[in-house]
Structures are given as C-alpha cells and as structure tokens.
Amino acid sequence: MRKIVKVWIALLLILGITLPVLSTKAKAEDAYYQEPYRDQYHYSAQQNWLNDPNGLIKYDGVYHMFYQYNPYGNQWGNMTWGHATSTDLVHWKEQPVAIPESDDNAWVDFWMKTKDDAKPVHYIGRPTTNWDAGNPNGKRYIFSGSVILDKDNVAGFGKNTLIAYYTSTYQVAVRDDDYSKDSWGNYLGVREVQEQNMAYSTDGGKTFTKYNHQNPVIPVTQVPTSDAGNFRDPKVVYDEANKQWVMPLVSGQEVDIFTSTNLKDWTYQSAVKREHDVGNGVWECPDLIPMKVKGTNQTKWVLSLSVQQGAPAGGSGMQYFVGNFDGKTFIPETKDTMKNPQWLDYGEDFYAGVTFGNTPGRTIMLGWMSNWSYVGEQKTSPWHGEMTLPRELSLEKQGDSYVLKQQPVGEVDDTLSQGTISLGDRKINATSKIYKTSQINNFSGTQYKVSADFSWKDKKKPNRFGFNLRESEDGSKYITVGYDPRSQLVYIDRTTDGESISRSNSKVKLEGNPTNVKLTIYVDTSSIEVFVNDGEKVLTQVVYPNPDHPLDSKKLSFFASNGKVTITHAIASHFKSIWEK
Helix, strand or coil: CHHHHHHHHHHHHHCCCCCCCCCHHHHHHHHCCCCCCCCCCCCCCCCEEEEEEEEEEEECCEEEEEEEECCCCCCCCCCEEEEEEECCCCCCEEEEEEECCECCCCCEEEEECCCCCCCCEEEEECCECCCCCCCCCCCEEEEEEEEEEECCCCCCCCCCEEEEEEEEEEEEEEECCCCCCCCCCCEEEEEEEEEEEEEEECCCCCCCEEECCCCCCECHHHCCCCCCCCEECCCCEEECCCCEEEEEEEECCEEEEEEECCCCCCEEEEEEECCCCCCCCCEEEEEEEEEEECCCCCEEEEEEEEECCCCCCCCCEEEEEEEEECCCCEEECCCCHHHCCEECCCCCCCEEEEECECCCCCCEEEEECCCCCCHHHCCCCCEECCECCCEEEEEEEECCEEEEEEEECHHHHHHHEEEEEECCCEEEEECCCCCEEEECCCCCCCCEEEEEEEECCHHHCCCEEEEEEEECCCCCCCEEEEEECCCCEEEEECCCCCCCCCCCCEEEECCCCCCEEEEEEEEECCEEEEEECCCCEEEEEECCCCCCCHHHCCEEEEEEECEEEEEEEEEEEEECCCCCC
C-alpha cells in the first residue's frame, strides 16, 4: 500500500500537481467562530474586544463597518478603529486596523475653565492613555465617529476621498497656577480631554492618514459646555437644503451642532438640551438623520442618541426625537418632544447604533449588542462583543406623532435563509394558569428565524402566550418570548435559561388594546432579536442558554396559559453561518 501511495505522489509531482497542505496557522484559524457561544450570523471580531460601530458607509459597492476595537486584549482599552467589509451587509470580512492609536503626540499647553473650576486652569504635559506620573505614554485613544464620501474634493484631498471624523481622547496633568508651590505650581491631578480629529483615505478605506492630528479640527477649548471629558462622537451628515455639512456632537447633557462648507473648518451653531432623566448618565453617539415620511415627500430630521443609564430594560439603550432642522438648529416637533423620548429598542442589548452613509433611498442602522451596566459579566473568549443585524428604518406618521419602524435588512433573509418551513396552524386552550405547551416537532436548532401570528378573543383572553426558545432536551431550560394581553406587554424572560445570573426585564407595551400580535424572532447562538408587528417595536437580548450544554438546547415550542390562543402563519427558517468557508 505504501508503495502505491509513493508512486501516486511521485506521479503528481512529475505532473506539477501539489497536494494541499493545511498549515498550523490555517488549523488555528479554523478553530475560530466555532466557540460554544459565538453568534453565527451576527458580526464579531475574530478575537479581542469590540464595541460601538463607527464610520458606517457604502463606497463603490462595498459596505464598510468601522468599530471600537482593542487589538491587544479581550477587554476595553487601547481603543482604535477596527474594520470589516461586506458586499451584502451580511457576510463581513475582517480587515486590518483602520485607524490605530496616536502614539507620537506632542506636549500640550493650554488654559481653559471647565464646569467645575472657579477660574481657568492650565492643561500642560505629555498626553497619555495610561497615566504614570513619571512616564506618560504620549498616546491618544481613537474614539467613535463617522466617515463621509467627499465626492467633489471639497476638502482638497482628491475626488471620492473617504474622510473620517473621530474623537481623540487622552489624559494630561492640570494645575491652577504655575508657580505657587514648586516647579509644578498647584498641581490638581490628571484630567481627561476629548477633541475632534480628522483622517482621510484615498484608497477606498484600506488605509487612513491622520490630518494634522496635533491640531484637532475642533479642539477641546471649543466645547460649549466646558465639559472637557465628555465631548465626543462626531456623526457628520450632508444638509442638502443648505448645502453644508452638519456635525452633531455630544457634550454631557446636550448635543452641540457644528456646520462646515469645506469639511475642515467647523462653526458652532446651537445646542439641543436634554430634558428627560437629566443627569442619569450621559448622551453618546448622536445621529441627525434626514428621512422622508413614508408615503409622502415630507422630510423630517430624526435625532437618535445612546444613553448610558435609564433605558427601559435598565442600564444603557437608545432613544430618538423627531423634528425639523433649519440649517443651524434642531427644532423638536412639539414643546414636549424632548421630555418624552421614544426608544429604538426595549431589550437590554441595543446601543451606539448609527446609520450608514451613502445609501440613497435607504436608512440602515447597525448597533452594538451589549449593555454597559453588565458588560463585564460577559466572559466569552477569545472575542468580546458583537453587532446587531443591520436594520432598515422607516419613519411613519401615526396620528399626530412620527414613529420609527425597524426591520432587518432584506439581505439577511435573502442570503441566509435555507428555505421556509411551515410549523402548522394550531390552537392552544389552556384551562389553568400553568403553561400549556405545544411542541414543534419538525423544527429545532440554534440559529434561525421563527415567526407566527397570535390571535384571541376577549372572552377567553389568555394570561400569556408565545414561544419557548432554545429548550434543553429535558425541557427544564428555555427562554420565553411572549405576550401578556392583559397588561399588553411583549417580553423576554430568561429566568429559566439556566444562567446563574438571569434577568426578566425586557418588555414593551403595545398600544390600542390589540386582539392579535405578530412575533418575528431572529435566534442566534447567544442572541435574540424580536420584531413585533413587523417592526412596530423591537427587543434585543444577549442570552447564554444552558451554560453546561449550550449547543444541546435546540427545541422549540408554543405555549399559553389560562385562555385560548389561535396561532396562524407559523413559519421558520434555518440560517446559514456567515463564517462558513
């Protein structure tokens, strides 16, 4: 047998045919994306920490996703812009770091009065991101921002240049006078500084050159609130009506609006003051989005924001406000608009969502799937953090209000679905408050879409009904996505999923006392995205079902309690992995 093999190998070599060799590196890479809790159709970096999406843009047929990334570890730190590309918004290819930390920063020296100072103080010294009194490292983190396409060479870098705006963040020594005590004067300690910088790419986003990064396009001395450590997240958008570029920035408890006609010089115009839950965390990641009202030619401006605390499910989340923009000022739709934010998502895990640039006719948002209130509890390895599905947004008028509706972009189903399976129509008549389940026998898995219409009559209104997802083989562990007609709440219940720390506070109330509801759920290895009534409301939740045997929790069933529910149009689709080679 050995002789035969040797003869065949010799013949192949003579013919110039070589056998494939799996290198050690290839073997190692094959192990990635197969980890027990790795989502299979939501993007995550191959390894290391990931958070807020940045600089989302489509250029020359390619979608670019930049994001906050730590190239050196599985925790927050060393913040740079990671980078991934896609031609279909679904399959993403990780690229090299796009904008690394700045590590050659010169001595800074300026005076300014911050909100806590009685008089101006002196910021002086070498910038640092890892403070050591004897050896500051000269670095600045690259925080969140945006990318625009300069089609007409407005900035002077060439036509079709991609320009990135980002926040550079560092710490520096501060004193309130220079000589009273010693050569350091009256030293007050170290403070954080945030400024807006610019970089450009002439090769389609492969590489970026920092523009004059020692002199920011908007230095910290221009922060209107004097909040030097919370002045960040530039999201630049073009204002067609006024032929200018608009840059909203957060500054603590407000959004500051700057404008420019040359993309280099920015003028402060106005502020949008926070009026709801003031002081409960800070605003982050503003996005000022011009949108057509569905079915009309009317344009409204939607101001979306992420808030660190106070979201409906607890901790961080996203809210939005609808109004108009006159070229200088965002004008809320009513006098009460800012007091009553609308929420983009009612789960625990939708944050820092921003929209793609250069997608005419479409408004596509992508978010980070986590929550700052408990992100440290997530112990996945070698990666940490993933993105939501990209969502198509539409703005609709309902009565006197305007509301956003959200659906996964059509490319998700078109690209990943492996065919639709009917789960069959059925009725569940539960005669007690104990859940009555109806097992789905022709479908199971860990990555799929499932959808059904539920209806009921008031006389036999059930307490609750919905889906039990990711059930263990013995039925003892599962995650519930359900609806309570009495309180009109759609909810996600994880208290029976087997985690040592489980929550059950993701919920949203539906309006109008409905007698039917549609639940569409995208289930992945460690996440659930629930779209209610075709995107009227959304709940996003990271989950870690059955920790001892996560991939064995595949079963699926309907349930109801204390009443009668009719289930129709029940369908499901297995989804392909985006990591398949």
